[in-house]
Amino acid sequence: MRILVTGGAGRLGAEVVKLCASAGHSVRAFDLPNVAWETINGLEETEPFKGDITDPAQVAAACGGVDAVVHLAALLPPGSERNRELTMRVNVEGTGNVLRALKHSRRTPLVLASSITVYGVTSGEEPPIGEGHEKKATDNYSESKIMVEGLAESSGSLNTVLRIAPISVADLLEPPETIPYRGDQRVEFIYLEDAARAIVSILQRPETWGSAYNIAGGHSWQMTGAEYIERFYAALGVEVEPHFSEKYTALDWYDTSRSRLLGYQRTSFNDFEDKLRRVGEGLGLR
């Protein structure tokens, strides 16, 4: 299969590109020229395509001759909250460009990365939050993702929407000045490789196309914000004094019973902690 991955040089994109290539697919990775291409440069069966998702001609060229598209290119928080106009241009118009490029090949499967933030603040509700939950924008990013889902739905394309939980990377990451959720808030993240695995699994299962799925870590990843931060940094071997948001934010526990058939939840939170411990040792923190 020839697969186009937009945002292909990003953290999740590069992981998807690597997984697709290792599964024997031919991959075209589309991303801005000035991003870090090192991760995927030199990968076999991978063609770098440097372009801008807001440029319809470049997107049309990138979509040429592919059998499937994974659309990940987007402006993410906190950058997305600094400039609403740019966020809408990149996230919404960018998706429009992809949908227009696929207008004449409506049977080309399109996997769209959305976000669990489309459900809004649900902390006052009974978890887990399922795919049928109403959508409510809380910031530029979630607003753009709700619009993206609407565009895809009305386009008549063969699209599959993945509402992905925040992604955890097994590396030392600096906590922001204010952690963007409360300490007592329910949170559920997903390990980077598992999120990429969900995307690749979708591509390989036509019976799953044309629907929306929650993609999150599963039971072992369901905890409070304070527990997540404490376990994350304890595993790395560092002490932090986090300052949590005072407001509940758009993060909760999610119902992944529908997406579980994709077989992507392979990394428990204990496994993730083991990875972090090894990172901490490698960095001389433990």
Place this chain on the structure above:
Amino acid sequence: MSEIEGAKKALQSVIEAAQGLEGVTEEKRRSLLARAQSAYNIVVQNEKKIWLKTSLGKAIVNDLNSSLVTLLKVVEKFKDSVELETVVAGVEAQTRRIEEESRRRSMVVT
């Protein structure tokens, strides 16, 4: 005193020495001051980063401190602008590494 505190002190000394620097044009003296102040600001903005405690962070700060020792000597015993430019550029390269690593390690929640 920690290595990062040492870098801050060294940069403060460079700024003080640069204020009284003789044998250069006013424009070059101001430029040196601005560049040293910018390097100092980067160090202050990043001094609490966890990654500075890693082996990589310690190595980068050690490199910065070595560059700053050289810079301070060059500023205190100023001879020519070419040598000064080379050493200042070396310090800026180290502080850019600090900025870049902090950016790369910032936690993003989507």
